[in-house]
Amino acid sequence: QQQVKQSPQSLIVQKGGISIINCAYENTAFDYFPWYQQFPGKGPALLIAIRPDVSEKKEGRFTISFNKSAKQFSLHIMDSQPGDSATYFCAASRMDSSYKLIFGSGTRLLVRP
Amino acid sequence: KAGVTQTPRYLIKTRGQQVTLSCSPISGHRSVSWYQQTPGQGLQFLFEYFSETQRNKGNFPGRFSGRQFSNSRSEMNVSTLELGDSALYLCASGVAATNEKLFFGSGTQLSVL
Numbered sequence A: 001q002q003q004v005k006q007s008p009q010s011l012i013v014q015k016g017g018i019s020i021i022n023c024a025y026e027n028t029a030f031d032y033f034p035w036y037q038q039f040p041g042k043g044p045a046l047l048i049a050i051r052p053d054v055s056e057k058k059e060g061r062f063t064i065s066f067n068k069s070a071k072q073f074s075l076h077i078m079d080s081q082p083g084d085s086a087t088y089f090c091a092a093s094r095m096d097s098s099y100k101l102i103f104g105s106g107t108r109l110l111v112r113p
Numbered sequence B: 001k002a003g004v005t006q007t008p009r010y011l012i013k014t015r016g017q018q019v020t021l022s023c024s025p026i027s028g029h030r031s032v033s034w035y036q037q038t039p040g041q042g043l044q045f046l047f048e049y050f051s052e053t054q055r056n057k058g059n060f061p062g063r064f065s066g067r068q069f070s071n072s073r074s075e076m077n078v079s080t081l082e083l084g085d086s087a088l089y090l091c092a093s094g095v096a097a098t099n100e101k102l103f104f105g106s107g108t109q110l111s112v113l
Helices: none
Strands: A004-007 A010-014 A019-025 A033-038 A045-050 A056-059 A062-067 A072-077 A086-092 A107-112 B005-007 B010-013 B019-024 B031-038 B042-050 B053-057 B064-068 B074-078 B087-094 B108-112
Touching: A004 A086, A010 A019, A019 A086, A019 A107, A033 A062, A045 A056, A045 A062, A045 A072, A072 A086, A086 B042, B005 B087, B010 B019, B019 B087, B019 B108, B031 B074, B042 B064, B042 B074, B074 B087
Parallel strands: A010 A107, B010 B108
Antiparallel strands: A004 A019, A019 A072, A033 A045, A033 A086, A056 A062, A062 A072, A086 A107, B005 B019, B019 B074, B031 B042, B031 B087, B042 B053, B064 B074, B087 B108
16 A cells, blocks of 8 residues: 556657656555656656645646546656656655655656767 | 765776765755666665665665765765675665655766676
């Protein structure tokens, strides 16, 4: 029940294309769903996050879509750029568990020029 | 504002030894969390400290311990090192008013030989 399942494991997209990464969770007590971006040699950096009271959140080229009934959420990267090439992690947590994030297994994104 | 600072950046130890890793959170952040990152298990929560008290603990053996000082700086200790403890250990800090916006350091890469 604590797992967050992420797919695909790797993704190759052409420059200007749309990158889509999906995550699914089981624990309905989760109430915070962030996405993190990690470059080699660096720690994860918060990209965008959503709470279950909204179905979509957009920040620049990054959009989270959230489907509470299906217990799924996804990250869309519009107009993907080579600089977006990184590993992306979805995560989930409960408000009463503070910073105990349950991470997905990660998606390695490569954006080709 | 300076980011989360972790020292040392790299560490090589042998089986049976113990190790102490250090983390300085972002100024004003009172919560410090520790995560272990490995290629096989991904990102896993170790523990979280707030105001010198452990608030949450992950599913790791008692060989893994930590503490937080009055200035919010934190250390984690691993005793009787095993080969499987080789990993990137990430520290993250947050304001702790909610479970949002966790900021990660670049980590300490521990190799156990």
